[in-house]
Amino acid sequence: MAVAITIHFLSALIWVGGMFFAYMALRPVAASLLEPPVRLALWSQTFARFFTWVWLSIILLPSTGLWMIFNIFGGMEHLGLHIKVMMWTGFLMIFLFLHMFFGPYRRLKLALADEQIKEAARRLNQIRIIIAINLTLGLFVVITATAGEHIF
Numbered sequence: 001m002a003v004a005i006t007i008h009f010l011s012a013l014i015w016v017g018g019m020f021f022a023y024m025a026l027r028p029v030a031a032s033l034l035e036p037p038v039r040l041a042l043w044s045q046t047f048a049r050f051f052t053w054v055w056l057s058i059i060l061l062p063s064t065g066l067w068m069i070f071n072i073f074g075g076m077e078h079l080g081l082h083i084k085v086m087m088w089t090g091f092l093m094i095f096l097f098l099h100m101f102f103g104p105y106r107r108l109k110l111a112l113a114d115e116q117i118k119e120a121a122r123r124l125n126q127i128r129i130i131i132a133i134n135l136t137l138g139l140f141v142v143i144t145a146t147a148g149e150h151i152f
Contacts, residue, residue: 008064011057016138040120058094082148086141093137100130
C-alpha cells in the first residue's frame with residue numbers, strides 16, 4: 001500500500017504541479033519577455049519534456065489507483081463517494097490530455113515546422129485553455145483527495 005500510494009501521489013504532484021508552474025509562472029513571464037516565434041519554440045520544447053512526465057503519470061495514476069481499489073479497499077462497492085469523484089475526474093483529465101496531445105499539440109508542432117506563426121499561436125491558445133481546465137480539475141482532485149471524505 002505504501003508504495004502504491006506514494007507512486008500515486010507523486011504522479012499527481014508531477015502532473016498538477018507542472019501545470020500549475022506552467023500556467024501561473026512560466027506563461028506570464030514568457031508572454032511578457034519573448035517575441036511570438038521564440039515563445040512558441042519555448043512552449044513546444046517545454047511541452048515535449050513535460051508531456052513525457054504526463055504520459056508516465058497517466059499510466060501510473062490509474063494503475064496504482066485501480067490496484068488500491070481492488071487489493072486494498074475490496075472493490076468499487078466499498079469506495080467512498082470522494083474516491084469515485086476523484087477517479088472519474090482523473091479519467092476526464094486523462095481524456096482532455098489525450099485530446100490536447102493528439103490535436104492542438106500535434107498541430108502546434110506542425111505549424112512551427114512550417115513556420116506558420118499565427119497558426120502555431122492559435123494552437124498554443126487552445127492548449128492554454130485545455131491546461132487551464134485540467135489544472136482546475138487537478139486542483140479539485142487534490143482537494144477531493146485530501147478533504148473529500150469530509151465534503152462528500
